[in-house]
Amino acid sequence: RRRWVLWSFVPSALMLGVTRHLAADVASFPLLWTVPLLLYLTTFVIVFSGRTERAPDRARLVLVAGSVVVAVTMVRRLDALLFVVGAHLIWFFCAALVSHHRLAADRPAPARLTEFYTVISIGGALGGIFASLVAPVVFDSVIEYPIAIVASLLIAGGDTPARRLADPRCIGALGLGVGAAALIYGEHLVAGPAALALTGIVAAVALRQPAVVAAVVGLGLAAAVAVPQPGVIFQDRSFFGVTRVVARDGHTTLVSGTTAHGHQYADPDRARTPTSYYAPEGPVGQLFQTLDDRDRVAVIGLGAGALAGYGRQGDRYTFYEIDPVVVDVATDPALFTYLTDSPARIEIVLGDGRTGIDQSAGGFDVVVVDAFSSDAIPTHLLTREAIQLYLDRVGPGGVLAVHVSNRFFDLRPVLGRIATELGVDARQQLYAPGPDADAEAATASRWVLIGPPVALDGAGPAWDPLGGEGPLWTDDYSNLLAVLDL
Numbered sequence: 001r002r003r004w005v006l007w008s009f010v011p012s013a014l015m016l017g018v019t020r021h022l023a024a025d026v027a028s029f030p031l032l033w034t035v036p037l038l039l040y041l042t043t044f045v046i047v048f049s050g051r052t053e054r055a056p057d058r059a060r061l062v063l064v065a066g067s068v069v070v071a072v073t074m075v076r077r078l079d080a081l082l083f084v085v086g087a088h089l090i091w092f093f094c095a096a097l098v099s100h101h102r103l104a105a106d107r108p109a110p111a112r113l114t115e116f117y118t119v120i121s122i123g124g125a126l127g128g129i130f131a132s133l134v135a136p137v138v139f140d141s142v143i144e145y146p147i148a149i150v151a152s153l154l155i156a157g158g159d160t161p162a163r164r165l166a167d168p169r170c171i172g173a174l175g176l177g178v179g180a181a182a183l184i185y186g187e188h189l190v191a192g193p194a195a196l197a198l199t200g201i202v203a204a205v206a207l208r209q210p211a212v213v214a215a216v217v218g219l220g221l222a223a224a225v226a227v228p229q230p231g232v233i234f235q236d237r238s239f240f241g242v243t244r245v246v247a248r249d250g251h252t253t254l255v256s257g258t259t260a261h262g263h264q265y266a267d268p269d270r271a272r273t274p275t276s277y278y279a280p281e282g283p284v285g286q287l288f289q290t291l292d293d294r295d296r297v298a299v300i301g302l303g304a305g306a307l308a309g310y311g312r313q314g315d316r317y318t319f320y321e322i323d324p325v326v327v328d329v330a331t332d333p334a335l336f337t338y339l340t341d342s343p344a345r346i347e348i349v350l351g352d353g354r355t356g357i358d359q360s361a362g363g364f365d366v367v368v369v370d371a372f373s374s375d376a377i378p379t380h381l382l383t384r385e386a387i388q389l390y391l392d393r394v395g396p397g398g399v400l401a402v403h404v405s406n407r408f409f410d411l412r413p414v415l416g417r418i419a420t421e422l423g424v425d426a427r428q429q430l431y432a433p434g435p436d437a438d439a440e441a442a443t444a445s446r447w448v449l450i451g452p453p454v455a456l457d458g459a460g461p462a463w464d465p466l467g468g469e470g471p472l473w474t475d476d477y478s479n480l481l482a483v484l485d486l
Contacts, residue, residue, distance in 0.1 A: 004116065005123035007103045010151045011096040012127025015040045017145030018092045020131070021074075022085060031480070036092060043096040047104040056101040059094035060156050066091040067153055071217045074146070095152040102155065140237045146221035153217065234335055240323040245335050251275075252336065254304045254329060259374045261326075262304030264336050272341050274309040277373075277405060279442035283429040283462070284368070285310075287401060287449070290460045294365045298393065300353030300381065301370035301403075304338060305330040311344025318360070319346070320353035354386055362393040370403040372411060379478040382411065386475075387418045387450065399459065400450040405443075410485035413470020415448045420468030425453045427463035 019036045047056075070091045073084045108116055135144040233252075234245035244255045247266070254261045263275045279285050288294060288310040295315050299307055302321035311317050321327050327348055333340045339348075349356045353371065367390045371378055380386060382402075390400045404411040412428055419426035427449045433442040449456050449463055456463065471482050 001119050003106065004103060004119040005126065007099045007106075007155060008120045008123030009127040009130070010148055010155060011040060011043070011099045012124040013131045013144060014092060014095055014127075014148040014152060016128060016131035017142065017148045018088055021142050021145045022088060035089060039089060039093045040096055043093065043100045046097060047101045056098060059097040059101075062094040063091065063098050063152065063156050066094065067149060067217050070149065071221055074221060095149075095156075098156050099152065136237050136239050140235050141242055146218070149221070150218040234329065234332075236325045236328070238323055238325045240325075243323070243325045243329060245329060252304075254326075254336070256323075256326070256374065261373070262306045262336075264304060264306070264338060271337055272309050274306040274338070275441050276306065276443040277370075277403060277445040278306040278309070279433075281433070281442055282431045282445055283447035284401060284403070284445075286429075286462060287366075287399070287447075287459050291366065291399065291458055293397065293458075296364045297366045297368065298357060298360070298364045299368040299370065300357070301368075302326055302330050302348065303370065304336045305342075305346075306338050307368060307370075308338045308342035308344060308346060311342040311346070313343045315344035317342070317344050317346050318364075319348045320356040321348060321350060322352055324350060354381055354389065357393055358389055360393065362395070364394045364398060366399050366401060367394050368401045368403070372403065372409070373405055377406075377409060377411075377480060379473065379480065380475070382414060383473045383475050383478065384418050384421055387415070388422060391422065391424065391451065394451070396452060397455050398451060399455050402448045402450065403445065404448055405445045406485075408485065409480065409483050411483055412446065412448055412466060414473050414483060415450060415470075416466040416468040417470040417472050419450050419466070421472060424451055425456050426450050426466040426468070427456055427459070428466040429463050 015036050019033045022036075023032055066087065069087050073087060103120060107113070131144050131148075135142075231246045231248035232244050233247045234243075236243055241256055246253045246255055250267065251263050251265050253263050260276070262278075265271050265273070265275065274280065274285065277284070280289060284307070288307075297307070297311075297315065297317045298320070299317065300320045302319045303326070305319065308317055308319075321330075327350060329335050330339055331348070339346050349360075353369070357367070369381060369390065371381055387400070391398070394400060402411075402415060404415070416426050428446065429449075430444075430446050431442075432444045448466060449459055471479060473479075
């Protein structure tokens, strides 16, 4: 039973680990999570079909040798996106196939099959609990993935990893691994991964002991985790992902996964000026500098708190943020000072933005919805019912501003259709800074304004009408694939 739990625990944890690693640190691509899940379920079909005579042996070879490639892509970031994603997915498929094949080969007599499948289910559930519930609390990075990698190699090596690790050849391979780990973060940028790869090849081909490779790969990944990334002054993790604060080149950046959510200059003379998507010359900057009546502002999505830089004495800004780590970062003056330096009265409501605004008293002059820049689109914030709620809270003379900048989705047709359904106007602006502009000072962005024509007229002439031919999203229906823009 312990074997069954282990052999089902590791692939389950590995599936969630590789999904989180690819989505957070490699390629923030929509619906990417479906691919590891499909591969995971496919391995069950293969191993329990009874036609897997040679597949597990080939998968074991890829598992052992490919683990070195996977480790190199994790300790040294590569620009070859398709290669990196493909390497991780192929390796994960082989690792899950090897573990599940051991399960299929160890099936008991028919009289005990109910017990067998029950124990497998328990092992898979424990793997999911470890990766989804325990790891975000215990670790501040996606370290559960390296742990599952090493565990997969030990499973491939048999039931006696301790005896294999005591082999003198293993000690020699570990010595090479120490040298590789030392070079990874040394002056030789190429020598580190090359030495680690050479160590793995020696262990996998010459020694033919997966436990040796597990020790070497584990050592290299431990070194990658232990050594902080350049410029990272803060890192923490919640159930919503890993949040980092990076300080370099005279500015501080808030990064969630692979998406930057705000910059601030370290220079005190420029620290209060909003930057990036919120720069004064950008669409939302124009809005806040043009509108006269903007005393009360509600913002869904806190980020670094850059919009508080437009606050004036007597203004009241209410931010709605669901991630407590982001709140801790934005309110820490050692990291960002937009909130602490703003002359406006600042209020932060922790929780879902739509629920928070629904429970508020309303009376806002401007509602800003800024929660769509990553690949995980919270569609419940962008339905007809949600837009109607925001408009009810701003009143007949208020403005709704929606930040729709995104690498993969074009959300403007959705907003145009909803505005048409609700009988209000929608206008858009695509801003692109000049070629000589500071990349951190101003970032290309797309914004949409929704409201009655008399209110939108006060936002300035730079806003173009937005048509209403897109799909209608409601609380009962939304379709992300319909707005996928690759």
